[in-house]
Structures are given as structure tokens and as C-alpha cells.
Amino acid sequence: MPPGLRRCCRPPTRGFRWRHLRTRSLCAALRHMERLNICSRKTLRHRHTPLISEESPVENAIGIIGVGSMGGALLGRWRAANIHVVAYDVTQAGRERASAHGVAVAANPAELAAQVDAVAVMVRTDAETLDAVLGDDGALAGLADGGLLLLHSTIAPSTTTQIVAAAQSRRIDVVDAPVVGVPAVVEAGRAVAIVGGSQQAFDRAAPLLKPCFRDAIHMGPTGAGNAAKIIKNLCTAAEALVLAEALRIGESWGIDYLDALAMMTTVDQYHFIDHWSTAFDANGYGSAPLRVPNLYDKDVPLARNIAHAAGISVPITEALADSAQQIVAATE
Structure with a gap:
């Protein structure tokens, strides 16, 4: 069997797992393996990396911009995992929802980002995402160089690439990780994150995705998660x-x-x-x-x-x- 390939598409483990969809090289390997009658293509639709180990480094704190039903569900998952969370929302209801979780509420996204290592954005539209990240008081104004941005909204890939371009000079990793699942599913830890971004950014984001999602599927480079x-x-x-x-x-x-x-x-x-x-x-x-x-x-x-x-x-x-x-x- 070619190096790096597994016989089964699903490892015999439960809980969070992270995947990489097959590439053309994998397809070529599968065709070669079928000619040799080694395995069936149906068993190798995805290539899995191992489960995240307990020793994987986790960012010390995360900020969540947008504490609606979905953002509130993510906040609750991180709190349950004993990850320090700071929150921001433009609405009074969102700020009260964050306070009910015992979370500190920042005055704006920049103030929030200055207190954390990673920022998650869960707002509704492209315009709201750009304002939350690139606005005068946006997250990039406060996030330290080398930080991490997780964009959980369902937005256009071009919005994500615009944010990546603004963050690149400061070595800030960005992943687009839209959520599949209603708030109740997120609260139960059964939702799925569909992720785009570099391998480095995906690997870095994985420990923060683990408490919230039963699965994270790495679809490809920046914007691939949005498109998927x-x-x-x-x-x-x-x-x-x-x-x-x-x-x-x-x-x-x-x-x-x-x-x-x-x-x-x-x-x-x-x-x-x-x-x-x-x-x-x-x-x-x-x-x-x-x-x-x-x-x-x-x-x-x-x-x-x-x-x-x-x-x-x-x-x-x-x-x-x-x-x-x-x-x-x-x-x-």
C-alpha cells in the first residue's frame, strides 16, 4: 500500500476527527491499488489524520464576536472545555447572553482581540464580517501579530481572502470554518465544521474546533470551506x-x-x-x-x-x- 494511505476511510475511533479530502495523487494511487486488487476505492474516499492528541497546544484564550444563537452555542462549548472566553456583540441581547455564561464582554472587537490569542467571528453577513475584522475598531486592530482568526459565518470566499490579505503581513493565521448544524446541534457538540485555509492554520485551529464539533473537514485552501x-x-x-x-x-x-x-x-x-x-x-x-x-x-x-x-x-x-x-x- 502506498505510504500515507489507510485501508479504511474511517478510523475505528469515536469523537472528533479531522479529514483531508482526496487529491489527484490519491485518486491515482487508488486506481493503482484497484489494479492490484488491494482494496476498494469506496473505502478510501477520504484520508484521515489521527485524532488530535491531548498534548496538542491550545490557545490560552479565545474571543467570540457575535453572540447570537450560534455564537452563544460555540461560547458555551468553549466554556465547558475550560477555555477562557471574551465576547462582543453589537446587540444588548447578545451581550446579556454572554454575561449569562459568566464571560467578560468587551466594548468593541479591537478591545476583545487585545485580550486573547484567537478570535472567532460568528456574524450573519459578509459586510458584518468585514466590519468586525477590518473596521476601525475591528479585531485586526487589537489582535497581536501571530494571532489566529476563525471565520465561522457562511460568507463568500472573496470575503475570507480579503481578510487573509490584510492579516498576512502580521503572520496572523486565518481559517474559514462555517458551521453545519443548528444551534441545538452545536450545543450538543454534534455539529460539523467545514474548513478552508493553509495546513498550518488548520492544524493550529484544530484544538479550538475540537470542543465544539464532532468533525472538522479540511476542504482545501483559503475560501474552500466557504465554498463547500x-x-x-x-x-x-x-x-x-x-x-x-x-x-x-x-x-x-x-x-x-x-x-x-x-x-x-x-x-x-x-x-x-x-x-x-x-x-x-x-x-x-x-x-x-x-x-x-x-x-x-x-x-x-x-x-x-x-x-x-x-x-x-x-x-x-x-x-x-x-x-x-x-x-x-x-x-x-
Whole structure:
């Protein structure tokens, strides 16, 4: 077996683990191993590094900017791990939430950053993130050279790269680590962090991610965590939007939407994400979907046709039918 590869994608351990997604070199190694009948590609989709050891260095203190429901949940996890926390929030409710945890509240992000080794930002928008970090009283104004920034918000990769550019001359490590999970899941320590940044920054951030997340997946360089979270949310939203349009088609043919939903939860549902190797190439050659018999060339066009027959507008189905036609044409 080539050096650095494991036979199983999941180590036989529980708790926090950190991952690196496969690279082209890993794909090449897998193809070589399959030719030698050493192992199956399905068992090596991810390469794992070992669990963080108890001896891993942890920053002495962390500041959290944004103490809403999500930021408050992160704050609680760090407090439970006996990590010193300083907080800041623009709202009175956020400041009171921090105080309820027994945490000192700073007057602004710069004052907060001056008291800690690492700063986590959990605000809602790109503009709020830039203001919290790069504003006149932003975190960079107070954070010491060589500090650490963790950007937990779902923001554009370009926002993260802008912050990295501003921090680089001062040797401040930056990771984008958006969170997958609602506040209750974060509070229970079951959320996942999807991380972008250098290997050095990821390794340094890992001990601070460990108390908060059951898993941290290193997707690649700066901005990769942002992009990964965005495409994950795109798929989540797309499922709801497609379902809504499908229910409208059903209603146009006299099917009550509640009956349609009950039917869909009763029949044997097939989710491509659970069986992705049947829909996408598992060899690493490209992300174009494979042709699935009947689904793209017959069933999706049928959905568009019965919508047309009922006289309703279905823009998502129209786009899906066009895409399906392109897939069929490309695979004939």
C-alpha cells in the first residue's frame, strides 16, 4: 500500500476527527491499488489524520464576536472545555447572553482581540464580517501579530481572502470554518465544521474546533470551506424548491400536497447523495453526472410535459429538463 494511505476511510475511533479530502495523487494511487486488487476505492474516499492528541497546544484564550444563537452555542462549548472566553456583540441581547455564561464582554472587537490569542467571528453577513475584522475598531486592530482568526459565518470566499490579505503581513493565521448544524446541534457538540485555509492554520485551529464539533473537514485552501458550505446549502435549498414545484404539479392534477408528501415519505426514496457513485464518476475524472436509465431521458421530461398540459409555470423543472437533455446528449 502506498505510504500515507489507510485501508479504511474511517478510523475505528469515536469523537472528533479531522479529514483531508482526496487529491489527484490519491485518486491515482487508488486506481493503482484497484489494479492490484488491494482494496476498494469506496473505502478510501477520504484520508484521515489521527485524532488530535491531548498534548496538542491550545490557545490560552479565545474571543467570540457575535453572540447570537450560534455564537452563544460555540461560547458555551468553549466554556465547558475550560477555555477562557471574551465576547462582543453589537446587540444588548447578545451581550446579556454572554454575561449569562459568566464571560467578560468587551466594548468593541479591537478591545476583545487585545485580550486573547484567537478570535472567532460568528456574524450573519459578509459586510458584518468585514466590519468586525477590518473596521476601525475591528479585531485586526487589537489582535497581536501571530494571532489566529476563525471565520465561522457562511460568507463568500472573496470575503475570507480579503481578510487573509490584510492579516498576512502580521503572520496572523486565518481559517474559514462555517458551521453545519443548528444551534441545538452545536450545543450538543454534534455539529460539523467545514474548513478552508493553509495546513498550518488548520492544524493550529484544530484544538479550538475540537470542543465544539464532532468533525472538522479540511476542504482545501483559503475560501474552500466557504465554498463547500455554500454548495452544501445550495443542495439543501434546491431540494426544498424542487419539492415545492413538484407539489404544484401534483396539485394541478388533483393531488393534495399533503397526500403527495405522505406518499413520498412512504415509498422507498432513493437519495443520490447516499449512493453518489451510481450518479457520478468515482474515479476522479470529472463531476459531470452519469446517465441514469429512464430518469433523465424520460421521467424529467415527463414532469415538464404534464406541467405544460396543466398550464402551470415550472421554471425549475424547465431548467432540469434542459440539463437532463444535455446529459443524455453527452452520454449517447
